[in-house]
Amino acid sequence: MTKDYAIIYNPVAAAGKLKDQFNFALKTLDKLNVSYQIFKTEHFQHAIDLSLDAAKDGLDVIGVGGDGTCNEVLNGVIKSNTNILLGFIPIGSGMDIPGAIGIRPDSIKRACEIIAERKTGKSDIGLSINAHNDQRYFLGIGSQGFDAEVTKRTNESLKSRKGTQNYVLTVLKTVFKFKKRKIRVTLDKETWEGMANLVAVGNGPTYGGWMYMCPKANVHDGMFHISIIDIASLPLLINFNSMYSRNFQPHKKVFEFVSKNVKIEMLNNEDVPYIGQIDGEIIGNLPITYKALREGYEFIQPMENEAEQWFQEKHGKKFAKYVNKLRKKGSSYYDDFMYLPKNLKI
Numbered sequence: 001m002t003k004d005y006a007i008i009y010n011p012v013a014a015a016g017k018l019k020d021q022f023n024f025a026l027k028t029l030d031k032l033n034v035s036y037q038i039f040k041t042e043h044f045q046h047a048i049d050l051s052l053d054a055a056k057d058g059l060d061v062i063g064v065g066g067d068g069t070c071n072e073v074l075n076g077v078i079k080s081n082t083n084i085l086l087g088f089i090p091i092g093s094g095m096d097i098p099g100a101i102g103i104r105p106d107s108i109k110r111a112c113e114i115i116a117e118r119k120t121g122k123s124d125i126g127l128s129i130n131a132h133n134d135q136r137y138f139l140g141i142g143s144q145g146f147d148a149e150v151t152k153r154t155n156e157s158l159k160s161r162k163g164t165q166n167y168v169l170t171v172l173k174t175v176f177k178f179k180k181r182k183i184r185v186t187l188d189k190e191t192w193e194g195m196a197n198l199v200a201v202g203n204g205p206t207y208g209g210w211m212y213m214c215p216k217a218n219v220h221d222g223m224f225h226i227s228i229i230d231i232a233s234l235p236l237l238i239n240f241n242s243m244y245s246r247n248f249q250p251h252k253k254v255f256e257f258v259s260k261n262v263k264i265e266m267l268n269n270e271d272v273p274y275i276g277q278i279d280g281e282i283i284g285n286l287p288i289t290y291k292a293l294r295e296g297y298e299f300i301q302p303m304e305n306e307a308e309q310w311f312q313e314k315h316g317k318k319f320a321k322y323v324n325k326l327r328k329k330g331s332s333y334y335d336d337f338m339y340l341p342k343n344l345k346i
């Protein structure tokens with residue numbers, strides 16, 4: 001008799017539109033002889049408590065929902081201090097968090113097979129600490145500034161259920177109001193000070209539904225990859241599209257660093273502090289400190305980075321063309337990158 005999994009399921013992920021996908025996931029798990037108990041979340045952050053209790057009862061946990069749910073179960077299992085295994089089935093609007101540990105976003109069937117295979121590996125995680133000393137773990141990106149402001153507004157419109165969530169409208173409203181501010185970013189070996197629209201601290205490379213804001217971040221190097229952006233919100237918005245195919249960086253107004261520790265704070269007292277978010281969840285205003293935790297948790301995950309395979313299928317040609325273009329211009333930006341397309345030769 002195999003051990004049961006606790007499936008922590010968010011029925012309102014992707015505005016509750018994905019019930020059929022959830023039923024498909026259950027049927028697939030049944031076919032694969034995976035036994036489970038289902039726990040539905042009833043409110044914001046409920047998945048933290050549910051996964052904590054399940055872990056204490058000795059159940060391995062599978063988070064089923066969007067990035068917010070995945071982040072909550074991560075925090076629940078860590079809080080339980082049990083070292084139980086954690087896996088994900090991505091059914092939500094964002095799939096960046098399962099993607100950070102190599103789970104492709106387009107196949108519920110494959111996500112279920114990964115659980116049935118039960119292969120595990122340790123991946124890096126990030127720890128964020130806000131001004132009130134509240135700690136929160138994350139797998140993807142912790143960011144502050146413009147994008148976190150958009151996240152806050154989007155989450156609020158989702159939570160209050162006032163009409164249909166309109167992400168585009170939220171972005172546009174934020175773009176025209178947002179003013180960049182002066183910040184200090186303290187890293188392991190250096191300090192950066194200046195005007196910036198946003199700072200993204202990447203444990204994983206993507207957010208917002210596969211935008212590569214920290215394109216070289218990966219969960220196996222024990223480091224954060226940090227992008228400090230000094231581009232006005234509107235041109236940044238216009239550039240968003242190029243992030244999906246990793247064609248945005250290098251950019252003369254994006255300052256990139258690699259560090260294990262990061263502290264971000266406001267420099268002008270009269271400025272309203274930037275808001276921070278991790279994995280799509282708001283964590284409070286600056287100052288915020290981040291710590292990279294090498295091999296921080298053991299996940300049920302594929303042995304190969306299948307999310308990267310998915311990227312190559314979707315954007316591989318465009319990415320290869322871009323890398324070639326950079327090289328012709330004399331840029332070696334991607335030369336040390338671990339996931340270069342196969343058809344590229346250095």
Ligand SMILES: Nc1ncnc2c1ncn2[C@@H]1O[C@H](COP(=O)(O)OP(=O)(O)OP(=O)(O)O)[C@@H](O)[C@H]1O
Pocket residue numbers: 010011012013014015041042043044045046047065066067068069070072092093094095280
């Ligand atoms: N029953 C519930 N009612 C209201 N909110 C809930 C409920 N269960 C969970 N939540 C909250 O819903 C929020 C969104 O969930 P989640 O992030 O999983 O889905 P999503 O918004 O579709 O995906 P993403 O964050 O990837 O865009 C989370 O903050 C979570 O705490």
